[in-house]
Amino acid sequence: xxxxxxxxxxxxxxPDGSILSLADLPDPQxxxxxxxxxxxxxxxxxxxxxxxxAIRRYGLTEEEFDAWASAFRRHGRNALKITQLQRFRxx
Numbered sequence: 001x002x003x004x005x006x007x008x009x010x011x012x013x014x015p016d017g018s019i020l021s022l023a024d025l026p027d028p029q030x031x032x033x034x035x036x037x038x039x040x041x042x043x044x045x046x047x048x049x050x051x052x053x054a055i056r057r058y059g060l061t062e063e064e065f066d067a068w069a070s071a072f073r074r075h076g077r078n079a080l081k082i083t084q085l086q087r088f089r090x091x
Contacts, residue, residue, distance in 0.1 A: 012046035034080035041072045
């Protein structure tokens with residue numbers, strides 16, 4: 001088995017002790033659920049993936065990614081659920 005060489009680390013250890021690797025990231029043609037959004041935000045936060053690379057890979061806008069990161073940082077994974085949109089993102 002051959003691994004594609006990528007710049008930077010291939011795994012990150014999250015504060016809860018779990019390990020996030022590049023293989024754990026969702027497919028670019030995926031249906032977005034809170035856990036997949038959180039995985040992308042964690043990958044960027046723990047330098048597993050560059051912010052620009054995440055935006056390009058998943059076809060996100062900068063505002064969309066920043067909204068995910070901000071909601072996740074302030075309120076946790078539940079804030080990324082579309083059913084909780086109004087509850088967590090009111091001004």
